Amino acid sequence: xxxxxxxxxxxxxxxxxxxxxxxxxxxxxxxxxxxxxxxxxxxxxxxxxxxxxxxxxxxxxxxxxxxxxxxxxxxxxxxxxxxxxxxxxxxxxxxxxxxxxxxxxxxxxxxxxxxxxxxxxxxxxxxxxxxxxxxxxxxxxxxxxxxxxxxxxxxxxxxxxxxxxxxxxxxxxxxxxxxxxxxxxxxxxxxxxxxxxxxxxxxxxxxxxxxxxxxxxxxxxxxxxxxxxxxxxxxxxxxxxxxxxxxxxxxxxxxxxxxxxxxxxxxxxxxxxxxxxxxxxxxxxxxxxxxxxxxxxxxxxxxxxxxxxxxxxxxxxxxxxxxxxxxxxxxxxxxxxxxxxxxxxxxxxxxxxxxxxxxxxxxxxxxxxxxxxxxxxxxxxxxxxxxxxxxxxxx
Numbered sequence: 001x002x003x004x005x006x007x008x009x010x011x012x013x014x015x016x017x018x019x020x021x022x023x024x025x026x027x028x029x030x031x032x033x034x035x036x037x038x039x040x041x042x043x044x045x046x047x048x049x050x051x052x053x054x055x056x057x058x059x060x061x062x063x064x065x066x067x068x069x070x071x072x073x074x075x076x077x078x079x080x081x082x083x084x085x086x087x088x089x090x091x092x093x094x095x096x097x098x099x100x101x102x103x104x105x106x107x108x109x110x111x112x113x114x115x116x117x118x119x120x121x122x123x124x125x126x127x128x129x130x131x132x133x134x135x136x137x138x139x140x141x142x143x144x145x146x147x148x149x150x151x152x153x154x155x156x157x158x159x160x161x162x163x164x165x166x167x168x169x170x171x172x173x174x175x176x177x178x179x180x181x182x183x184x185x186x187x188x189x190x191x192x193x194x195x196x197x198x199x200x201x202x203x204x205x206x207x208x209x210x211x212x213x214x215x216x217x218x219x220x221x222x223x224x225x226x227x228x229x230x231x232x233x234x235x236x237x238x239x240x241x242x243x244x245x246x247x248x249x250x251x252x253x254x255x256x257x258x259x260x261x262x263x264x265x266x267x268x269x270x271x272x273x274x275x276x277x278x279x280x281x282x283x284x285x286x287x288x289x290x291x292x293x294x295x296x297x298x299x300x301x302x303x304x305x306x307x308x309x310x311x312x313x314x315x316x317x318x319x320x321x322x323x324x325x326x327x328x329x330x331x332x333x334x335x336x337x338x339x340x341x342x343x344x345x346x347x348x349x350x351x352x353x354x355x356x357x358x359x360x361x362x363x364x365x366x367x368x369x370x371x372x373x374x375x376x377x378x379x380x381x382x383x384x385x386x387x388x389x390x391x392x393x394x395x
Contacts, residue, residue, distance in 0.1 A: 001354060002347050002384050005053075007373060008094055008264065008359040009045055010060040011038045011072035018363040019282030020314035025289050028067040038071040041366045042078060043085060048370045050086035052377035056122055057082070058094035058357065063133045069290050069362050076113040076121060083117040091117075094226065095126030095206060099139035099147060103154040104176070107161035107192050114196040124204040125158075125223070127151045129294050149173075152217055159221055161192040162201045204262070208296075210240045215247035222253060226357065228264040228330060241350060258350025264357040266331045269375045273334035277322050280333060284322040286363030289314075332358070336379035343380070 013034055017023040046057050059078060062070035072078055079091035096106055113121040127148065128134040131141050140146035153171045160167040166189040169176040177190045205218055207225040218225060225244050227237075241257060248255040266287075268280035291297060292305045299320070307317045325331035332339045343356060358376060360369050 001351075002343065002356055004055040004355040005377075005381055005384075006056040006058055006092065006262065006355060006357040007045070007049060007054060008058040008060070008357055009042055009369075010070045010362060011042065011062065012362045012364075013038050013041070013068040013071060014365045015068055015363060018286040020285045020289070020308070020317075020319065021311050022282070022286065024309050024311055025067060025069075025293070026309065028069075030066065030068045035066070035068060035071050038068075039078060039081075041369075042072070043082060044366055044370055045373065046082045046086055046089060046091075048373055050089040052374060053381060054089060054373070054377065055355070056090040056092045058092035058124075060094055061097050061100075061126075062130065063100070064136070074109075076109050079121045080113055080116055083120050088120075090120045090122055092122040092204065093124035094204065095124040097128040097134065098125045098151050098154045098158075099128055099134050099141070100137040101154070103157040103174070104161060104190075104192065106154075107158045108194075110201075111162070111192065111194045111196045114198055114201075115194055119198040122204065123201050125151075125155055126206055129296060148213070155217075155221065155223075159201075159203075161190075162196055163199060166191045207240060207244060207261075210243050212243075212247070215244055216251070218244075219247040219251035219253060222260075224260045224262070226262045226264055238349075245352075256352030259352030259354075261350075261353060262355040262357050263346065263350075263353065264359065266325075266361055267339065267358045267372070267376065268331075268333050268360070269336060269339065269372055269379070270333070271335055273326065273338060276333035277326060280331075280361070280364075281322040283361040283364045284325060284331065285314075285319075287361035288320055290362050336375070336383075339376075339380050340383045343384075347384075 013030060014037070015028065042059065049057050059072050059075045060070055061072060061075050063073050065071055075091075075093045075096060079093070082091060093110070098106065110121065110123050128141055134141035134147070139150060150173055153173050156171070157169050157174060157176060160169060168189045177187045180187055200222070203221065203223045204226055205223045207227045227240055241261065244261065245255050245257050245259070248260065266284070268276040270276035270279060288297060289308050292300050292308050304317070304319055307313045308319065322331060322333070326333045329342065332342055347353065360372065
């Protein structure tokens with residue numbers, strides 16, 4: 001039963017000229033003064049969510065994005081700040097891009113955030129999708145097998161660091177601890193200080209390709225999955241949910257379909273579906289412009305991706321439109337009762353599902369995000385029997 005509502009913010013600044021007819025992604029660039037407005041924007045969203053009864057505010061780790069789309073290089077640092085200006089909202093690492101970290105530094109940083117926020121930061125890991133980021137930090141991404149090999153060893157190390165009083169590890173990429181003398185004895189094991197107070201550590205990961213190897217690895221560590229929303233083509237497919245559930249059951253984790261998952265949807269509420277699509281269409285298009293060339297939208301052809309970068313051609317070309325996303329169920333658009341109906345159907349299909357993540361495409365202004373999340377909390381969330389109590393806005 002759905003009883004938790006989250007939202008995702010990847011860290012984009014407010015920007016003009018969005019949509020297929022707007023400024024090309026590679027032509028965007030902002031000065032530092034504007035790029036740092038992403039953090040005040042995150043604060044405004046978090047404070048609204050805290051008042052309005054949402055469960056978790058998910059943020060994404062990214063680097064070097066002068067274009068202004070994903071401007072949070074350290075989720076846990078921002079989460080610690082936001083925890084100080086809110087009362088109960090949790091903050092999700094959606095996701096720490098593990099190949100850009102030493103696994104012990106990531107384990108230490110999360111443990112400190114866990115201690116200092118009283119458990120209000122939720123751990124998450126991902127493999128990355130920007131070559132400019134991952135390869136610059138000295139890790140493989142173009143080599144996808146190498147990327148996954150590194151990621152899996154890193155996560156193995158992180159879970160040892162979290163859950164074992166002291167440990168050692170010897171693998172392809174890491175020998176921990178270093179085999180050196182220390183204060184008169186040979187170093188054999190390490191203890192990470194601090195370790196998280198809240199153990200076992202709840203961990204989340206995006207479900208993208210849903211390969212048997214990837215799903216079995218998630219099940220091994222009891223890693224929960226996020227399907228759809230953000231950069232993904234929205235909504236959950238039955239095939240992926242069933243594969244995730246089967247992997248957990250194979251690992252001896254009895255799981256009802258939909259359990260240990262969050263389904264992500266982009267949304268826009270208006271008095272009619274047509275009005276909602278008209279208002280949100282340009283933001284939906286900007287999202288595709290950003291993520292299409294990164295090969296995260298599998299349905300796009302090379303020709304479509306090339307056309308997206310040309311504001312003169314793109315508005316008139318055969319490119320994805322918001323109408324098709326709404327029809328497929330990945331984008332929720334319309335009056336509250338219509339969105340409730342869609343989510344109730346999802347609840348019926350996946351009885352184990354208890355968490356939904358609703359968000360807005362990259363390019364959506366702060367004022368629109370805050371207004372839309374408020375409306376959703378007032379007119380959609382109460383329809384779900386056990387959802388969090390909605391607290392009135394201060395306005």
